[in-house]
Amino acid sequence: MKTHEYDLIVVGAGAAGMMAAITSARDAKNVLLLEKLSQVGAKLKATGGGRCNLTNTLSQEDFMKKFGRDGRFMQDALKAFSSSDLQDFMNRIGVETHAPDGFRVFPSTHSSSTIINAFTDEMHHLSITILTSQKVQEIVVDDAKVIGVKTTTNSFKTNSVILASGGLGYPVLGAEGDGYKLSSDLGHSITKLHPAMMPLRTKETWVAECRADTIANATLKVNMKKYKKLQIKADLIFTKTGIRGPAVLDFAREITPLIEKYGEVPIVVNLTKGMNEDAIFKYLKAKNIYTLLPTPLANEILKLAGIEEGFTFSKLDGIKKDTLIKLLAWTPLTITGHDGFKMAMITRGGIKLNEINPKTMQSKIIKGLYFCGEVVNIDGPCGGYNLQWSFSSGYLAAKLL
Numbered sequence: 001m002k003t004h005e006y007d008l009i010v011v012g013a014g015a016a017g018m019m020a021a022i023t024s025a026r027d028a029k030n031v032l033l034l035e036k037l038s039q040v041g042a043k044l045k046a047t048g049g050g051r052c053n054l055t056n057t058l059s060q061e062d063f064m065k066k067f068g069r070d071g072r073f074m075q076d077a078l079k080a081f082s083s084s085d086l087q088d089f090m091n092r093i094g095v096e097t098h099a100p101d102g103f104r105v106f107p108s109t110h111s112s113s114t115i116i117n118a119f120t121d122e123m124h125h126l127s128i129t130i131l132t133s134q135k136v137q138e139i140v141v142d143d144a145k146v147i148g149v150k151t152t153t154n155s156f157k158t159n160s161v162i163l164a165s166g167g168l169g170y171p172v173l174g175a176e177g178d179g180y181k182l183s184s185d186l187g188h189s190i191t192k193l194h195p196a197m198m199p200l201r202t203k204e205t206w207v208a209e210c211r212a213d214t215i216a217n218a219t220l221k222v223n224m225k226k227y228k229k230l231q232i233k234a235d236l237i238f239t240k241t242g243i244r245g246p247a248v249l250d251f252a253r254e255i256t257p258l259i260e261k262y263g264e265v266p267i268v269v270n271l272t273k274g275m276n277e278d279a280i281f282k283y284l285k286a287k288n289i290y291t292l293l294p295t296p297l298a299n300e301i302l303k304l305a306g307i308e309e310g311f312t313f314s315k316l317d318g319i320k321k322d323t324l325i326k327l328l329a330w331t332p333l334t335i336t337g338h339d340g341f342k343m344a345m346i347t348r349g350g351i352k353l354n355e356i357n358p359k360t361m362q363s364k365i366i367k368g369l370y371f372c373g374e375v376v377n378i379d380g381p382c383g384g385y386n387l388q389w390s391f392s393s394g395y396l397a398a399k400l401l
């Protein structure tokens, strides 16, 4: 077994780990980056459908609010490395960015490869030692202080480790929960872990007939008294087994814990861009259901209402009219499950926040151990939130070493 000495060892070459390695190397530290896959940045490459929505233009305050009650934990990291700092950083390594919709920020090339190449060049330029196909198995500690790292084949000495090993979503891209084991072996606690941001399955099988039908600005609401506040408005796509799309990704974050608790979760969907029953009535009087919805979906809604295709709205009896209007305003669906972590873009849960110092990202239990990115119990919605958190926390963890 070989033994080396480094100022810093970073575990995981994802968004958070690469940012941490670069930040530390720019401060003249001797950095080793260990990655278990054969390449760096595998998940980063897959982000935003290959386009990488790396951040957004929200103010720090509004950004934190989107993460719910734990959002404030990010305050120091976001202050140290804001969205505009990230865009400046990207420009400095040769990646131009832009926000075509004024909100979501992408590389101007609309290709995540641009970012991976720029990160790789910068890491080489800074002489960071990058070892791939190196799975870290143990963070070695003596007297509650980090003294090294062991991989399956090697041993390395250091007094500082940044754990940037990600969560459990999309395991083919490296996230297999190793960080939870590595940190709990050292006394850290891990919250309950839920897959989040993935397609959802429904009990209703009629959705299969509407596969790929896309509804702009659908409103989804949980139809349970206790959770009435859980709702979202965004684009929705029907699948063979349920629903997907931007609305579903964010909704799934809230719903997975409920599926676990209740087995199934009733929801209602407004398919009419938020029209209320009066507005739908007026619309159907003036036009027809086929100008409102894609034909397969319109036909399924008619079947649910017990109405023949090719009907004339004015000729329907009052009960049928009422049933149809209510179905369009609030189509009932029952969420029964999902594909688990296999298709989850993000993990809900992680290393407990009260065991990490938010000013430095250092462990409160082990000296010299730092955390960043998805391994920490922080997760946000779709729209560049999770990458910004990874970059900001990676920067902060490395900056104050």
Ligand SMILES: Cc1cc2nc3c(=O)[nH]c(=O)nc-3n(C[C@H](O)[C@H](O)[C@H](O)COP(=O)(O)OP(=O)(O)OC[C@H]3O[C@@H](n4cnc5c(N)ncnc54)[C@H](O)[C@@H]3O)c2cc1C
Pocket (backbone or CB within 6 Å): 011, 012, 013, 014, 015, 016, 017, 034, 035, 036, 037, 040, 041, 042, 043, 044, 046, 047, 048, 049, 052, 053, 054, 055, 134, 135, 136, 137, 164, 165, 166, 167, 169, 170, 173, 174, 175, 176, 178, 179, 344, 345, 346, 372, 373, 374, 375, 383, 384, 385, 386, 387, 388, 390
């Ligand atoms: C398909 C998809 C699309 C997404 N799109 C977006 C988007 O557009 N915008 C956005 O903000 N977020 C997006 N996300 C979420 C975002 O990708 C993650 O929040 C972010 O990548 C987390 O970064 P990380 O560095 O913490 O973890 P990761 O990127 O998962 O990196 C962790 C790295 O650690 C390595 N590793 C794990 N264990 C070990 C070990 N024991 N030893 C050595 N190495 C190890 C892994 O192989 C991996 O390379 C998307 C996620 C997915 C799956």
